[in-house]
Amino acid sequence: MSATLAPRRRDRVSRLRPAAVRSMTAVRSHTDRVRSRATAAAAAGTGVALLIAASVATVRDDLVVGSWTSTGPDGVETTETMVQASGGLAPFLAEPGLRPGFTIAAVLLVLPFLALAVQAVRVGRVVDERRSRRLLLAGATWADVRTLRTARTRAAFVRGGLLAGPLYLLLWLVLGWALPAGSRLLPPLHPAMLAAWLAVVGVLAVAAQVLAVLGFRREERLTWGGAGEGVPSRTFVALTALGGVALVVVLPVVARVERVYPALLVLGVVLFLLAAGGGAARSAAATVRRPQPPVGAPVAAPRSVPRRHRRRDVTVHLLAAAQRRGSTAAITGTAGVLFVCGLSFGVASSMAAQLLVERLGSPEYEQSDLGFYLTGFGLVAAVGVVGAVVAVAALLLSLTDELLGNRRAVASVAALGVETRRLVRVQAVALRRTAVPATVLGAFVAAAPTTFGLVLEAAGSGHWSPFIPLPVGVVVVVGLVATVACELLARLLAGRVRQAAALENLRVP
């Protein structure tokens, strides 16, 4: 007897037919539904940000707002005209000199949404690993598993891309049509935006493919909840940071790159953010990798339980620490996204501080256009709102992921007699210990340089504005709000905790 069908070269690619892939990736479970919806929503946010960037980048200067004639030293008269965009746009968009900054901001707006999409794709990781292992047991190759996983991710991203068009239209109605002339933040609709929408769907489909392939690591699949799983490597953090420095600082010095510098700046900032997010994720992972006491050592409250809590409900903190140790990958993902959100709060507070110091603190700007500043504050608010929406979504995803992945553990603890109220506290504590440091760190990284700059400026001019400490003050507020948000969200999801604690979950393998 011998193997009748020897493995062939073409076995390296999946033989699954499209109909089988569709059937096998159909959304049937609660976990898949949550993941699919969250991924599509985050992809839609990414798509809208890309459409905003595309619409702003294609604004044309077609309105002459003034002209003047001057005579040069050689007696030749030259006439110069000042042009800007029509359509009643706000100065940030209408004036050619200010527009690139707005475009860069729109492009950077993609980052938090993309980070959220990455986190959403990882929701239900434990369930996903179980599925992969069982497929492999049934004779699937890694190519089959990869095909199924990519199909699942791509479907959600494409749905998000298709949703981005109508969402942009809604946004345009609010920010581009309803606002009075002179303060509109989106240019008039243009047929080219239809092509941009289709392009965004394509870009998102490719992004899903890349994300699925990059996220597919055999080693991860072979380990079960290992402590180092999903943590960005030190090399990744170092290389992205160095790449950022090279693009933003070194390249402009050694080469003539003035024309492409805005693009280099965006790319450099993206690399910096990836490095910083990776660093935040590594730091979050480090907090759960505490050495365990040797067998036989006296049992005391573990080091992962903060000293101030040791006299309180130690059970809650013990369970929260255990939960965090078992979900390093989810923790690092959440910390990375919240760090980016923290950055957006820091950027928003920095922008607000600069505007306030300029507008209210300096007599030089007393007579300047109030509308200009109001639009600026509108932008600040938009950045802050985006950060807050993404942060809340990231926290909700994190909690949902924990409860989906640890159903059996939660049910076991509940069966032992831990009441739901305490289980909700466990979720709140675990979430807080991940969320607060990451958000505060992000806000501080963005706010500190601005504060330092404003202090230096004030020291030079001798004019000390009361708004100078605003960015650093916002860091403290961000920490407090994050703490309260974790508590509220855990209570909001108390129903989900009760579901996870149901005895039937003891049967979940």
Next chain:
Amino acid sequence: MNSRPHETTGPGAALTLRAVSHAYSRTPALREVSLTVRPGEVVAVTGPSGCGKSTLLHVAAGLLVPQAGSAELLGVDLAGLDETARAVLRRRDVGIVLQYGQLVPDMTLEDNVALPLLLEGGELAASRTAARDALVRVGLERAGQAVPEELSGGQAQRAAIARALITSPKVLLADEPVASLDAVAAQDALELMLSVARRDGGAVVLVTHDNLVAAMADREVRLRDGRVDRESVLR
């Protein structure tokens, strides 16, 4: 019943393990185990908990690469195959039933059973028809659209047996396949699995701690502390 020293090799063997050793961290699970299973033969691997029975089965299925020794399945040295090739060999010629069913969550029972055919590029409709027939054989004709979470342990186990048999495997490897079944269902499931050897000439390896299950085999190999302790021909 008579005892004899275990064979170390065999021409045309369905499964041959030669001096296989494997350890988890510092805990040895298998120590120089050799075993040959011929086509048409049913071998029961027995022994106390932790003696290495499941590890032996995982090595035989190519799920685990042993740290020492060699494993040949249907004449193919598993160490010479990469992961993909081992997976392909497994889905074409081997049926596996592990403890607790190991069905894919979130897939209907019908699709779970059809999986080996779908992975081979089979048409969805044809594969599902074959799966329905296989489910009828294990008495689950009404549960085709259920997902594993909705099944009892015994039903899930019977579905896993249906999946293992759908490709008419040349080798069937089963780890405590009837532990979660009642006496009647266990008897039916065992007869179904043994038909691989009795009717189709395949080889069957049953890992079990149940003496009644072991008694249905042609040969019993008893493990103790990762070594072959005793080998007995039963029929």
